[in-house]
Amino acid sequence: xxxxxxxxxxxxxxxxxxxxxxxxxxxxxxxxxxxxxxxxxxxxxxxxxxxxxxxxxxxxxxxxxxxxxxxxxxxxxxxxxxxxxxxxxxxxxxxxxxxxxxxxxxxxxxxxxxxxxxxxxxxxxxxxxxxxxxxxxxxxxxxxxxxxxxxxxxxxxxxxxxxxxxxxxxxxxxxxxxxxxxxxxxxxxxxxxxxxxxxxxxxxxxxxxxxxxxxxxxxxxxxxxxxxxxxxxxxxxxxxxxxx
Amino acid sequence: xxxxxxxxxxxxxxxxxxxxxxxxxxxxxxxxxxxxxxxxxxxxxxxxxxxxxxxxxxxxxxxxxxxxxxxxxxxxxxx
Numbered sequence: 001x002x003x004x005x006x007x008x009x010x011x012x013x014x015x016x017x018x019x020x021x022x023x024x025x026x027x028x029x030x031x032x033x034x035x036x037x038x039x040x041x042x043x044x045x046x047x048x049x050x051x052x053x054x055x056x057x058x059x060x061x062x063x064x065x066x067x068x069x070x071x072x073x074x075x076x077x078x079x080x081x082x083x084x085x086x087x088x089x090x091x092x093x094x095x096x097x098x099x100x101x102x103x104x105x106x107x108x109x110x111x112x113x114x115x116x117x118x119x120x121x122x123x124x125x126x127x128x129x130x131x132x133x134x135x136x137x138x139x140x141x142x143x144x145x146x147x148x149x150x151x152x153x154x155x156x157x158x159x160x161x162x163x164x165x166x167x168x169x170x171x172x173x174x175x176x177x178x179x180x181x182x183x184x185x186x187x188x189x190x191x192x193x194x195x196x197x198x199x200x201x202x203x204x205x206x207x208x209x210x211x212x213x214x215x216x217x218x219x220x221x222x223x224x225x226x227x228x229x230x231x232x233x234x235x236x237x238x239x240x241x242x243x244x
Numbered sequence: 245x246x247x248x249x250x251x252x253x254x255x256x257x258x259x260x261x262x263x264x265x266x267x268x269x270x271x272x273x274x275x276x277x278x279x280x281x282x283x284x285x286x287x288x289x290x291x292x293x294x295x296x297x298x299x300x301x302x303x304x305x306x307x308x309x310x311x312x313x314x315x316x317x318x319x320x321x322x323x
Contacts, residue, residue, distance in 0.1 A: 123289060168282060 003224060004029030007077045009069075011060055011117070012087030014041035016186035017136065019048070020212030021084055024220045026052040030082065033073055035060075037087075060087050060113035061105075070120045079128070082223045083121050085114045085158075086136045090188065092147045103150045110154035111161070118165060118176075131174040132223045135162055136215070139182045139238045155180075159234055166232030175231040179218045182238025185209040206239030248295075252314045255294055259287045269311040284308075291317060 008025050012018040013034025022032045022045070032053035034045040045055025056072065059065040073080050088110045091102035118133055125131030140148055141155030159178055166176040183189050183200050189209065192200070201207060218235045221227055236244060246254070253267050260277050273279040273287065288304045291297075295317050299307070307313050 126286060126289070172282070 002029060003081075006030045006081035007033070007073065007079050008082035008084060008223070009033045009035070009073060009080055009117075009121070010084040010086055011035045011058065011113075013045050013055070016188065017181065017184060017212045017215045018084075018086040019045075020216040021086060021219050022049065022053070024213065024216035025082070025084075025223065028220060028224070030223075031077065033069075033077075035069065035087065058087075060117065061108045063116055066113075066116050066120055074124070080121050080124055081130065082132045082134070083117060084134045084136070084219060084223075085117055087113065088136065088151075088154075090148065090151050092151070094147055095149045098149065106150035107154050107157075110151065111157045114158060114161060118161075122169070125174045126169065126172050129173040131172075132227075133162075133165070133174065133176040134219050134222050135176070135178045136219075137162075137178040137180040137234060139180050139236060139242050141180060142236075142244050143242050162234070163232045170231050173228075175222070175228065177222045177227075177230060177232065178234040179215060179222065180234050180236045180238070181210060181215045182236070182241045183209050184215060185211055200241075204239045204241045206241075208239065210237060210239055248317050249314050251294060252291065252317055253310065255290045256287065256310060256313070259283065259290050267310050269309070269314070271310045272308055273310075274308065287313075295320075 008030050010018055010022045010032055013022045014036040018034065022034045025032050026049065032049055034049065034053065034055050035058035036042045036045055036055060037059060039057045042055035042057045049055065056069055058069045089106060091106050093102055114135055135158045137158045138155040140152045141159060144152050162176050162178045183204065215237055218237050222230065236242060256262065256267050257264055260273065260279050260283060262277050266277060271277055273284050288299055288307060291313060292299055297320055299316065303316065307316055
């Protein structure tokens with residue numbers, strides 16, 4: 001069984017992990033709609049996907065924007081088999097200094113958006129009795145990380161959300177899982193200082209950053225027909241830095 | 245052309261996998277026809293599509309029996 005002919009929506013696909021996921025799915029014959037927050041980002045996605053999909057602008061915190069993108073997918077492709085909730089932001093600060101809007105924006109983009117998108121794709125997947133929802137969590141949702149109370153809360157929230165939804169819709173042939181990356185070589189981790197990177201490396205048995213393609217491989221597996229009996233699970237991809 | 249009642253019953257039979265004779269007016273989806281809460285949500289979705297209407301959540305929650313489904317559609321259907 002292959003994934004050829006399926007259609008996937010990957011949020012936050014202009015760069016980093018999301019781009020690697022989109023490219024990995026395309027390699028399996030999947031048509032990918034990748035989203036970015038700006039039209040410029042969407043155009044960049046269209047450029048690298050070429051005839052294997054398209055980039056669209058999406059604000060995951062705006063219900064109308066989500067409705068418009070899902071309507072577009074329905075009209076153009078007539079189906080959506082795979083949803084990868086990858087879009088995420090950080091607004092790091094010590095809790096003592098964290099502003100309400102730093103908390104709210106991270107929870108809205110990283111957690112509530114997953115609720116909105118998952119709900120939006122549910123009807124089509126339920127009717128077809130098949131579907132894959134894959135949420136990109138994070139190792140820090142399990143371990144915690146100082147300065148990231150908002151991000152850790154959102155990423156841990158995804159794990160609980162995933163388990164609840166997985167139980168609700170397992171009988172309809174839809175699986176819901178998380179992939180929890182450790183420290184991956186992306187713009188998000190490039191912003192760390194040298195000292196921060198060295199401190200992190202000391203705790204990674206693999207003694208290196210992970211590559212976006214290594215996250216994409218886990219996502220592709222969960223999206224594949226062979227993973228049909230895995231649901232509510234979180235696959236940690238972190239070079240051994242946390243074993244749970 | 246089938247009546248609304250016939251069309252509603254047909255959807256209930258298909259969605260819940262029950263026999264025609266079980267679909268009595270007073271039959272409760274969850275108590276009598278073996279539906280769980282998600283089955284009921286799907287049933288409402290199927291009714292929405294069959295009758296090209298949108299059933300608000302607060303109305304959908306009241307559709308618990310065969311008769312209540314027929315009544316809702318009779319009162320709200322576009323066709």
